[in-house]
Amino acid sequence: xxxxxxxxxxxxxxxxxxxxxxxxxxxxxxxxxxxxxxxxxxxxxxxxxxxxxxxxxxxxxxxxxxxxxxxxxxxxxxxxxxxxxxxxxxxxxxxxxxxxxxxxxxxxxxxxxxxxxxxxxxxxxxxxxxxxxxxxxxxxxxxxxxxxxxxxxxxxxxxxxxxxxxxxxxxxxxxxxxxxxxxxxxxxxxxxxxxxxxxxxxxxxxxxxxxxxxxxxxxxxxxxxxxxxxxxxxxxxxxxxxxxxxxxxxxxxxxxxxxxxxxxxxxxxxxxxxxxxxxxxxxxx
Numbered sequence: 001x002x003x004x005x006x007x008x009x010x011x012x013x014x015x016x017x018x019x020x021x022x023x024x025x026x027x028x029x030x031x032x033x034x035x036x037x038x039x040x041x042x043x044x045x046x047x048x049x050x051x052x053x054x055x056x057x058x059x060x061x062x063x064x065x066x067x068x069x070x071x072x073x074x075x076x077x078x079x080x081x082x083x084x085x086x087x088x089x090x091x092x093x094x095x096x097x098x099x100x101x102x103x104x105x106x107x108x109x110x111x112x113x114x115x116x117x118x119x120x121x122x123x124x125x126x127x128x129x130x131x132x133x134x135x136x137x138x139x140x141x142x143x144x145x146x147x148x149x150x151x152x153x154x155x156x157x158x159x160x161x162x163x164x165x166x167x168x169x170x171x172x173x174x175x176x177x178x179x180x181x182x183x184x185x186x187x188x189x190x191x192x193x194x195x196x197x198x199x200x201x202x203x204x205x206x207x208x209x210x211x212x213x214x215x216x217x218x219x220x221x222x223x224x225x226x227x228x229x230x231x232x233x234x235x236x237x238x239x240x241x242x243x244x245x246x247x248x249x250x251x252x253x254x255x256x257x258x259x260x261x262x263x264x265x266x267x268x269x270x271x272x273x274x275x276x277x278x279x280x281x282x283x284x285x
Contacts, residue, residue, distance in 0.1 A: 002034075002055050003168060005161045012069070012122065013131025014045035016197060018238070020262050021277075022051050028257065028279055029190070030234045036190040041178035043070070048192055053165060060174035060181035065121050066133070067175040070166075072118035074173065077163035083119035084154035091127055091153065096145045100124055103140050126151040179224050185233045193237040195221055197277075198245050215244070222248050229253050229282040241276035255281045 010017060018025060025048060030036065038054035040046070043061045061067050072080050087099075099120055103109045112120070125131060128143040136142045165171075174181050182191055196213035218239075225235050239245045241258055249256055257279045 002053070003165075005053060005165045007157055008050045008053065008161045008165060009158060010045035010047050010050060011073070011155060011158055011162065012045045012066075012125050012133075014125075015132060016194065016238075017045045018047040018194065021238075021259065022047060024259050025236070025238070025279065026051075028236060028281055030283070031285060033190055036188060036234070037185070039182050039185050039189055039191040040194070041181040041191070042194045042196070043067075044194060046070075048194070050162070054169070056170040058172045058174060058181060058184075060176060060178065062175070062177065063133075064175055065117065067173060068114055069118040069121055070173050072114055073159055073162050074166040074171075076115050077159055079115045080118055080122075081154060081156050081159060083115050084122060087119065087123040087153050091148070091151060093145045093147070096124070096127055100128075100141055100143075123153055126153045178221065182224070182228065182233075185228060185231070187232040189233050191228060191233060191235040193221065193225065193235060195237075195239065197238075197240040198242050199240065200242055200244060218245070218248060225280075225282060226251070226253070235282045237280040239278055239280065241278045245278060249278075249280050253282050255284070257281070 010019065029052075033052065034054065036054075038049070038052065038057040039059075040049050040057070041060045043049060043059040044066075046059065049057065049059060059070070102112070102120060109117075121133075124141060124143070125133060127146055127148060129146040130143075131146075132143045134141070134143050166173075178193075178195070182189075185191055195218070198215070198218055221237075225237060228235050237249075246256060259277050259279060261275055261277045
């Protein structure tokens with residue numbers, strides 16, 4: 001029987017994180033989901049992944065710095081903890097901007113070790129405004145200082161449990177396009193898609209990458225889900241409840257389920273609070 005890690009939770013704040021929706025999402029998972037190979041092509045903070053704790057999984061994100069944190073936690077957790085501890089008593093505005101600006105000099109930034117880069121991202125995430133991860137058109141982190149009094153910069157117990165879980169199970173960590181991440185999925189696989197949400201009014205936060213995630217990519221994602229459906233792969237997708245998304249998934253093979261979510265992280269205050277979202281599944285039970 002697989003070991004359960006009760007103290008595991010997301011180690012980052014993340015726009016669109018699913019901790020508030022776990023109970024609702026779990027209602028629509030396949031029966032015996034633990035017997036499937038789990039795929040999550042937009043891993044983000046990994047709330048669903050950490051809740052399910054699959055024994056075999058392929059997790060992915062296009063965000064290189066984010067994926068680096070997962071890899072470092074898996075391979076170098078004690079070094080990461082030591083690096084984060086150095087930040088614990090240096091949560092002030094001047095130090096925040098000094099750390100944030102490290103990526104403005106590519107030569108200096110590339111001299112940082114993977115552990116140092118991962119610790120930097122976690123520190124910035126825990127101390128920046130509203131827990132956002134946002135980059136500008138040059139791909140440089142540009143969220144301002146948050147001014148929080150006691151942010152949880154180094155959650156040692158959580159990090160060590162994640163390290164234990166990632167090494168005790170068959171977990172593959174990828175940094176590639178979402179289509180490539182699921183190319184080997186089959187009838188014994190379950191895919192959970194949690195992409196940057198469609199935002200017709202630009203109020204949802206989608207600045208994880210310099211090139212964004214516009215409607216062209218939303219359509220490519222829908223087409224990819226159709227291909228997986230034709231291969232017999234069970235998929236569940238989260239997105240915003242917009243007319244565009246409902247029309248995009250207006251297909252006999254999709255079941256569109258409306259749910260209410262509470263959003264605490266968004267680049268625009270209009271996108272926070274209670275909002276309508278959809279879950280879209282491609283199988284009948």
